[in-house]
Amino acid sequence: MLKIKNLHAYYGAIEGLKGVDIDVEDGKITCIIGSNGAGKTTLLKAISGVVKRFGSMLLDDMEIGSFTPRQVARAGITHVPESRHIFPGLTVEKNLETGTFPWHGFFSNASFTKELDEVYELFPRLKERRNQLGWSLSGGEQQMLAIGRGIMARPKILMLDEPSMGLAPMLIDELFEKIVEINARGISILLVEQNAHIALEVSHNAYVMESGKIALQGPSISLQHDDRVTKAYFGSLYKKK
Amino acid sequence: MLNNLIGLTVNGLAMGVVYALIAMGLILLVRAVGVMNFAQGDLFMLGAYLSFTFIVNIKLPYWLFVPASLISFAIVGLIFMAVTYWPLREASYPQAVIIATMGAGYVIKELAYKIWGPVALSMPALVINPETGTTKVLEIFGIKLQWQYVMIIAVCAVLIVLVFMLFEKLYAGRMMQATAQDKYAAELIGIPSVVTIAATYMLVTMVVSIGGYMVAPVFFISATLSSLQLRAFAGVVIGGFGNLKGAIIGSLIVGLIEAYATLQWSSYKDAVVFIVLIIVLIFRPQGLFGEKIADKA
Numbered sequence: 001m002l003k004i005k006n007l008h009a010y011y012g013a014i015e016g017l018k019g020v021d022i023d024v025e026d027g028k029i030t031c032i033i034g035s036n037g038a039g040k041t042t043l044l045k046a047i048s049g050v051v052k053r054f055g056s057m058l059l060d061d062m063e064i065g066s067f068t069p070r071q072v073a074r075a076g077i078t079h080v081p082e083s084r085h086i087f088p089g090l091t092v093e094k095n096l097e098t099g100t101f102p103w104h105g106f107f108s109n110a111s112f113t114k115e116l117d118e119v120y121e122l123f124p125r126l127k128e129r130r131n132q133l134g135w136s137l138s139g140g141e142q143q144m145l146a147i148g149r150g151i152m153a154r155p156k157i158l159m160l161d162e163p164s165m166g167l168a169p170m171l172i173d174e175l176f177e178k179i180v181e182i183n184a185r186g187i188s189i190l191l192v193e194q195n196a197h198i199a200l201e202v203s204h205n206a207y208v209m210e211s212g213k214i215a216l217q218g219p220s221i222s223l224q225h226d227d228r229v230t231k232a233y234f235g236s237l238y239k240k241k
Numbered sequence: 242m243l244n245n246l247i248g249l250t251v252n253g254l255a256m257g258v259v260y261a262l263i264a265m266g267l268i269l270l271v272r273a274v275g276v277m278n279f280a281q282g283d284l285f286m287l288g289a290y291l292s293f294t295f296i297v298n299i300k301l302p303y304w305l306f307v308p309a310s311l312i313s314f315a316i317v318g319l320i321f322m323a324v325t326y327w328p329l330r331e332a333s334y335p336q337a338v339i340i341a342t343m344g345a346g347y348v349i350k351e352l353a354y355k356i357w358g359p360v361a362l363s364m365p366a367l368v369i370n371p372e373t374g375t376t377k378v379l380e381i382f383g384i385k386l387q388w389q390y391v392m393i394i395a396v397c398a399v400l401i402v403l404v405f406m407l408f409e410k411l412y413a414g415r416m417m418q419a420t421a422q423d424k425y426a427a428e429l430i431g432i433p434s435v436v437t438i439a440a441t442y443m444l445v446t447m448v449v450s451i452g453g454y455m456v457a458p459v460f461f462i463s464a465t466l467s468s469l470q471l472r473a474f475a476g477v478v479i480g481g482f483g484n485l486k487g488a489i490i491g492s493l494i495v496g497l498i499e500a501y502a503t504l505q506w507s508s509y510k511d512a513v514v515f516i517v518l519i520i521v522l523i524f525r526p527q528g529l530f531g532e533k534i535a536d537k538a
């Protein structure tokens with residue numbers, strides 16, 4: 001569904017991505033793993049168009065390689081950023097409402113109760129907290145809110161950057177069950193994770209990144225027991241069970 | 242005595258709503274772009290001068306004056322943004338924009354001096370007594386009120402409610418709030434921050450300029466109008482920095498204190514306002530309504 005060819009990204013003179021090829025298959029969970037600083041976040045930012053990038057990105061048959069962030073969002077790719085970035089001074093419900101912007105725009109009167117119900121069904125906790133301000137939520141709730149806001153955009157592809165970050169192990173399992181459920185509802189997912197163990201568990205296809213390049217790729221099952229994955233992490237954070 | 246007190250209350254509320262307009266503009270800019278605007282009083286003054294030109298020099302009829310002035314206020318806001326914010330938006334220290342607003346304040350004052358001259362101008366009141374040529378007096382139950390003060394309260398109160406509704410109740414206003422709170426997240430959602438920031442600058446300038454137009458008949462139009470910004474600052478601090486409701490209530494309090502102070506210490510009314518400000522700061526440094534950090538987040 002999304003085919004990326006030879007994608008480069010730059011922070012000024014620093015090259016953050018050095019030619020990356022990735023396929024995000026329709027209806028699947030694709031994960032990008034790799035140690036800290038490997039360039040995973042940069043890859044998502046490059047897809048969204050918030051860093052300077054060059055390369056080809058085909059969404060279905062549309063070339064979106066030079067789209068602005070606004071156009072990418074409207075084309076159906078939604079980026080749930082690292083460290084959540086929810087709006088602290090808006091209530092939970094209004095945070096969710098902002099997610100509709102890509103298809104709603106400033107001035108239409110379109111209703112989004114259907115999307116809202118869907119998110120509340122998925123995360124009943126958010127419904128309980130609907131009138132609470134964003135900053136007052138716990139880390140896990142903020143992550144649910146960030147993902148919920150992403151779903152409000154009616155995405156074809158939902159890109160999640162390190163959803164497990166800073167969460168207790170029990171919460172991580174709970175959250176990843178939800179991610180699988182979102183995928184089961186027909187939304188393709190591009191998942192970026194440092195936690196390779198759980199990412200390989202839930203995903204269909206996997207890419208391992210190392211200093212701005214793809215070091216390794218394959219079906220997640222086969223990478224689960226591949227020693228090269230451990231090596232790519234240099235034993236840093238990944239502990240093999 | 243009672244009549245006098247009611248009269249003072251009306252005057253105090255009238256000045257209070259004007260300060261509230263200025264204060265609300267300050268907070269919106271702080272929230273939308275993270276900029277404390279030290280030229281707010283000068284934009285306020287410019288609004289009064291421009292209105293003077295439209296009404297007295299060009300003699301526009303009312304139905305033309307309203308759109309013409311609103312459009313010109315919006316353009317002033319855009320120019321102000323283009324000059325003080327745009328070139329510096331990516332400066333490595335955000336104070337740069339704040340310093341630029343101070344500079345812009347001087348430029349606006351000097352420009353006004355060059356265009357409209359050093360002599361204070363007198364603006365006709367909205368409702369005029371045909372015999373005296375000054376503002377008409379409204380008499381209810383034996384209480385005498387100046388029409389201009391009543392009009393100030395009505396117009397400014399409507400504006401305050403409208404701006405409040407725009408930000409709190411309308412979808413577009415919430416997207417503006419969202420951009421103000423997290424530009425990066427807003428960009429990812431696809432909200433064009435240039436548009437919301439430009440809209441905020443235009444709206445704020447329109448609102449304070451209307452404030453300038455409304456008080457112009459009460460004062461003379463001169464550079465001293467811009468100093469009313471200090472009262473709005475006091476209102477913002479008394480109300481609790483960053484909080485819209487707090488700023489509005491704080492500004493009303495400042496207006497009322499100032500009015501009541503004239504009963505006893507007419508020449509010291511500024512001192513009284515700032516003594517109250519200091520007392521508030523000593524006992525409630527976060528301001529009267531400043532406990533929720535959330536509102537300014």
Ligand SMILES: Nc1ncnc2c1ncn2[C@@H]1O[C@H](COP(=O)(O)OP(=O)(O)O)[C@@H](O)[C@H]1O
Pocket residue numbers: 011014016034035036037038039040041042043
């Ligand atoms: N804003 C930036 N400016 C300059 N270099 C950056 C910036 N953001 C990230 N980088 C660099 O790009 C590389 C990849 O970073 P990132 O994509 O955040 O890695 P990951 O998400 O895999 O931890 C790192 O070497 C990092 O130092």
Ligand SMILES: [Mg+2]
Pocket residue numbers: 040041042082162
């Ligand atoms: Mg990262």
